[in-house]
Amino acid sequence: MSVSHDELIRPKQGTIKNSILFLVGFATAFFPRFFSSFGFPSAINFVHFIVIPAVVGIAILTTQVKDRKQIALIGELSFGIGMLLTCMIASALLNQAGIINIFIDFILLGEPFIFLLAIIAIPVGSQNIKKVTNWLFGFAIFNLLLALAQSVLLPIGLYPKPEGGTIQDNIVGVFGGGGGSAGNYISCTISIYFALYSFNGFKTVPRWIKIAGLLATVYQTQVSDSKQVFLALVGGLICLVLVKSKDVRKFLSYLIPLVLIVAVFFWAVKNLNLEFLSPYRNWLDRDIWGIDGEAAQIKFAAFRLIPSYYETLLNWFLGLGPGHSASRLGGWVLRDYASMLTPLGATTHPVTADIWRAIYASYLPQESTVYFPLFTWAGIWGDLGFLGLGAYLYVCSIVWRRICVNDYSKFLLLSTAIFGLILTQMEEPGHMLTVACLLGLQWHETQAKKRDRFLAAQSAMDADLF
Incomplete structure (x- = not known):
């Protein structure tokens, strides 16, 4: 019996409602810094800590998904997230970490994955997904335009400047929060991700507009002194070239332009006395690299300090506890919100203070956060040990194998992993939920195209029969 076109792509009951909830959940993680910078x-x-799990719960309980592969994906992702949560609980029990530590750490690390569940739980319907995509793109454009406005209005005093940081540090789009908040990095990354997405995601938009948008994001990154964003994106591209090595044609199509760009960049840094290249020259021209160099000593300080606090063999497998080492939770959240979280039972560990003392004892972290020993991969290992790190990588592998449907999706995942080597941007909700959205939306678009091809083939078969 043939299946009608309407039966396959018509939004089912609950689809629109869940899509609206999805957008509201995303907004609670995307805009809070913008509102808090104006006095909220x-x-x-912390609102998204409650809203996102609620959105996911409603999406799962009310989903009308019937496709067995889609249901299997939801189940596999749920199992991986459950493994990660189990490791967190075991680590907390071993190290007597607070319950609030488990909850916040799970949100910071697991939130993008559970948000993917909400996206996958929306029945495939191209029109509905298109509406969601347009809304998200509108959020991204607002972030970019606000950052461009800040680049003009902050220097002349017409935009309120928070305390701390330089003018460049406060060109943050919607990710305000004062100097040193790293909002400029997050804002630039999201702008570039959406600009790259637009080249394939919006077929009716003229190409010159897309190119202008990409150039605007490059300008935003340069004027906000967010040079480490370029470092992470190039690192992600290099990793993508490596994983494409089995496909010779694609490998060369990525490798040749990349080699040319890197060669021109290094030549310019070495030979051109241009002001905007000076930060990169500062990275490359000093004798601070190598195993015994100052850069390596401070960057990897956490790997020396954390094991010194191990009390049993189990610490190697389960770490020092959620928020007890070099993660965003331990390094920043529990420190910046101590008055709010300590009464709720939040716990800390002395190794975090040791890491901060190492930061203040070296001049390099004061020059650039690239040299910070507080970064996500060190934090996951330090907090949760090798078992927790393995559980996190397992969830990432599910996303890589089942949800990354094209090279752009893989680039998002790889460049985000590079950000996790620099600082704790990989635990920033605005960044991670954006990546989750773009991955989920492209997965939906691919499924819709597969359905269209199936319908076309079925229609041709029916025509032959009659």
């Missing part, structure tokens, strides 16, 4: 209570930054 800092507690607004």
Whole structure:
């Protein structure tokens, strides 16, 4: 019996409702810094901790998904997330970490994955997904335009400048929060991700507009002194070239332009006395690299300090506890929101203070966060040990194998992993939920195209029969 076109792509009951919830959940993680920078209570930054799990719960309980492969994907992703949560609980029990530590750490690390569940749980319907995509792109454009406005208005005093940081540090788009908040890095990354997405995601938009948008994001990155964003994106591209090595044609199509760009960049850094190249020259021209160099000593300080606090063999497998080492939770959240979280039972560990003392004892972290020993991969290992790190990588492998449907999706995942080697941007909700959205939306678009091809083939078969 043939299946009608309407039966396959018509949005089912609950689809629109879940899509609206999906957008509301995303907004609670995307805009809170913008509102808090204008005087809203800092507690607004934690609203998504409640809203996102609620959105996911509603999406799962009300989903009308019937496709067996889609249901299997939801189940596999749920199992991986459950493994990660189990490791967190075991680590917390071993190290007597607070319950609030488990909850916040799970949100910071697991939130993008559970948000993917909400996206996957939306029945495939191209029109509905298109509406969601347009809304998200609108959020991204607002972030870019606000950052461009800040680049003009902040120097002349027409935009309120928070305390701390330089003018460049405060060109942050919607990710305000004061100097040193790394909002400029997050804002630039999201702008570039959406600009790259637009080249294949919006067929009716003229190409010159897309190119202009990409150039605007490059300008935003340069004017906000977010040079490490370029470092992470190039690192992600290099990793993508490596994983494409089995496909010779694609490998060369990526490798040749990349080699040319890197060669021109290094030549310019070495030979051109241009002001905007000076930060990169500062990275490359000093004798600070190597195993015994100052850069390596401070960057990897956490790997020396954390094991010194191990009390049993189990610490190697389960770490020092959620938020007890070099993660975003331990390094920043528990420190910046101590007055709010300590009464709720949040716990800390002395190794975090040791890491901060190492930071203040070296001049390099004061020059660039590239040299910070507080970064996500060190934090996951330090907090949760090798078992927790393995559980996190397992969830990432599910996303890589089942949800990354094209090279752009893989680039998002790889460049985000590089960000996790620099600082804790890989635990920033605005960044990670954006990546989750783009991955999920492209997965939906691919499924819709597969359905269209199936319908076309079925229609041709029916025509032959009659």
